[in-house]
Structure formats: C-alpha cells, structure tokens
Ligand code: ATP
C-alpha cells in the first residue's frame with residue numbers, strides 16, 4: 388500500500404518538476420505567451436513559490452508578463468513579511484494596481500507590514516473605491532475582528548424570493564470572499580438572518596428568504612480579539628462568521644482561511660516565547676538579526692548558570708570526598724529540565740486554548756503532581772538499579788535514585804505551577820519560557836542531590 392502511495396507521489400513530483408522547468412524555460416527565453424499559459428496553469432500557491440525563487444531580473448520580467456489581477460493572486464500567497472520588498476522593487480503604479488485588485492483584508496495585511504510613507508503613497512495612487520475601503524479597515528486595531536475581516540460578502544434582503552436572491556448572488560459572486568453564506572439584512576443594514584448556498588439551492592423558486600433563513604445568528608463584534616475568534620471557529624464549525632458593530636450592523640465577514648493564518652500566528656508566537664526567543668524570529672532573518680534576538684535571553688541564562696555553578700561550589704567538600712558524585716550532576720539536572728519543559732508545554736497549550744477554569748487548573752496541578760510521582764518513581768528505580776550494577780554501590784544508587792525522584796516531582800510541578808501563576812498575575816504565561824524553567828529546575832535538583840549526598844556522606848565513603 389505504502390509502496391503504491393510512494394510511487395504515486397514520485398510520479399506527481401516528477402510531473403511537477405517537469406512543469407516547473409517548462410515555465411522556467413519560457414521565462415528564460417522571454418516567450419511571453421508560452422510563459423503565461425504554463426504559469427497560470429499552476430496553483431496560485433505554487434505560482435508564488437516559483438516567483439520567490441527567481442532572481443530580481445526574472446521577477447522584473449514577470450511583472451510585465453502578468454496582469455495586476457494575476458500578480459495580486461501571487462502576492463497574497465507570499466509570506467507577509469517578505470511582500471513589501473517586492474512592492475518596493477516594482478513600478479509603484481503597478482504596485483498600486485495590484486493592491487487595488489486584491490481583497491481589501493489582504494491589502495490591509497500587507498499595508499501593516501509597510502512604512503507609513505509607503506502606505507500613504509500607494510493609497511493616493513490606488514483607485515478611490517479600494518483605497519477608501521482600506522483606509523476604513525486600517526482604522527481597526529491590529530489583531531481584532533475589524534482588522535482581519537473583509538467587506539466582500541453577499542447580502543440579500545428578507546423580502547426577496549429565492550430566484551431574486553440567486554440572481555443577486557450571481558452578480559456579486561465574482562468579487563465575494565465566499566459565496567457559501569448569504570447574510571440577510573433589514574433596511575438599516577442590520578443583520579437579521581443567514582442562509583447557506585445549500586439552503587438556497589434546494590428551496591422552491593417562489594419561497595421568501597425570510598422563511599428560509601435562520602434567525603439564530605452567531606456573530607462577532609468588530610473589537611473582538613482574533614484569538615477568541617479562532618476559538619469560535621473551532622467551536623461552531625462555520626466556514627465564515629459575520630462581523631457586526633454594537634447595533635448589529637453587518638460590517639464584514641471573516642472566513643476560515645484567514646483564521647487558519649491567525650491560529651498559526653498565535654501558536655508560533657507562543658512557541659517562540661517558550662523557547663526564549665522573545666521577538667518572533669523568521670527563518671530568513673540574517674544571522675546577526677537572529678543572534679540579536681536570542682542574546683538577551685542567553686545572557687540572562689548565562690548568569691543563572693553561574694549561580695548554579697557557585698551553588699555546586701558550596702558543596703565542594705562533599706565533592707572532594709566523593710568525586711563520583713560529579714558524574715551524575717548533568718543527568719539529574721537534565722532530567723529535571725526535561726520533565727519541567729514537558730509539563731510547561733502542556734500547561735501553556737491548555738492556557739492559550741482557554742481550556743482551564745479555576746477548577747481545571749487545580750485538577751491540572753493535581754494531575755501533574757501524580758504524573759511527577761509516577762515518572763519520578765520509575766526513573767528513580769531504573770537509575771538506582773543501573774548504578775548498583777555499574778558502580779557496585781548500593782548507597783550511591785539510592786542517593787541518585789531518590790534525588791531523581793524528588794527532582795522530577797518538583798520539576799513537573801514547577802512546570803505547571805509557574806505558567807498558571809503567571810497567568811493569574813496577568814503576565815503572558817508563554818514568557819515563562821522553557822530555558823528559564825530548565826534553569827530553575829537545575830538549581831532545585833542540585834540542591835536536592837547534594838543535600839541528600841551531604842546528609843548520607845558517612846555511608847558513601
Ligand atoms: P448542514 O451542515 O446542515 O448540511 P451546510 O453544510 O449547508 O449545512 P454549514 O456551514 O454546516 O452549511 O451551516 C449550517 C447552517 O448554519 C446553514 O443553514 C447556515 O444557514 C447556518 N449558518 C451559517 N452561518 C451562520 C452564523 N454565523 N450563525 C448562525 N447560523 C449560521
């Protein structure tokens with residue numbers, strides 16, 4: 388079965404490569420028609436991959452071969468932070484035309500990445516209708532419903548019949564972001580109902596929209612935060628949600644594809660913070676830029692590390708007497724760090740999904756304590772047995788085993804407690820990042836280990 392699948396994938400890849408080469412050749416030999424035919428045959432996402440793979444000289448050629456409309460499709464599919472550079476290199480008039488062609492919400496996303504001056508200059512060159520709409524959207528705060536919605540939706544009126552509504556849908560379909568939901572408005576443009584394309588298609592010709600529509604509408608307020616909207620999409624499973632102001636006027640819609648981007652953005656933000664990378668780092672940042680973002684954290688951790696080292700120094704005498712203790716320091720500290728990070732990741736995920744009410748947090752902590760006890764006991768016994776056979780020393784095995792057990796319990800608890808406390812204090816829990824927890828757990832586990840060793844010194848010698 389797998390073999391067939393592999394063969395199929397290989398074949399697909401081969402065809403893809405052949406097509407890619409053909410497009411490349413046409414571009415290389417300046418065969419405009421041939422290029423257009425083959426290039427436009429690709430999926431817009433693949434088009435964008437091809438586009439960013441080209442040299443500047445080839446890209447300049449592509450700008451002249453394609454229409455603004457076709458170029459808009461490519462620009463929408465490129466990673467946002469890279470798009471402004473392309474708009475800077477092309478003829479500004481063309482840039483303005485491309486921005487006018489794309490859905491307003493996508494243009495707003497791109498504008499949000501550009502310098503203010505550039506935004507103003509593009510807005511003055513764009514056609515008035517698109518520019519007005521974008522100016523309107525730009526006023527909404529970043530990361531709210533208003534900033535991610537699009538105003539290209541299909542609206543009908545409740546007094547219309549299905550035939551009339553269908554006619555209107557046909558007229559508006561080319562520009563609408565989705566045609567699957569029709570929102571029903573009253574004379575003041577307030578939303579009073581919704582129906583799906585399926586509902587419309589299966590209805591009799593002379594039925595009135597008001598008899599078809601559903602009046603229990605799920606809508607989001609324009610000021611709602613994008614993370615909460617993502618949650619609503621998960622809960623309700625709609626392909627789009629209407630955005631309204633406080634008087635229920637329909638301002639726009641948010642479609643599920645925009646929400647997928649939001650989910651990715653929020654998740655990668657949380658994970659970057661978890662890894663101690665505060666400002667989001669992009670894979671194509673320069674080495675210097677990447678180092679700049681990571682260094683502050685590493686320096687802090689360096690000092691914490693020095694503190695840990697001086698802590699070990701406190702036990703110099705114990706170490707001098709039983710040097711073999713030193714070889715297990717990395718093991719114990721490492722295990723505590725590992726388990727703490729595991730617990731931290733679970734807690735962060737839960738907190739950012741809004742999974743926990745107060746009771747849920749207590750349940751999480753209890754569960755982590757039990758998990759720590761189980762994993763600690765198992766790891767402790769395993770290492771004690773190994774050390775007994777390896778070093779032939781039952782007390783050393785006992786001390787390392789018990790230390791691992793105690794460290795794992797404490798570290799697991801710390802991994803879930805710290806983010807919950809941070810959340811309570813209204814600090815973003817994702818900044819209780821992995822390296823930080825690791826260092827705290829290093830310190831705790833070393834204290835436990837040497838505390839035990841010093842106490843039972845007499846048995847070890
Ligand atoms: P079904 O799942 O019932 O076969 P469907 O697949 O055609 O319907 P869905 O996306 O599942 O469409 O939507 C189900 C119903 O929810 C549709 O009849 C539609 O009118 C309604 N609906 C769509 N958007 C909203 C909304 N924002 N609030 C309330 N109801 C909505």
Ligand code: MG
Nearest residue numbers: 583585624625
């Ligand atoms: Mg459905």
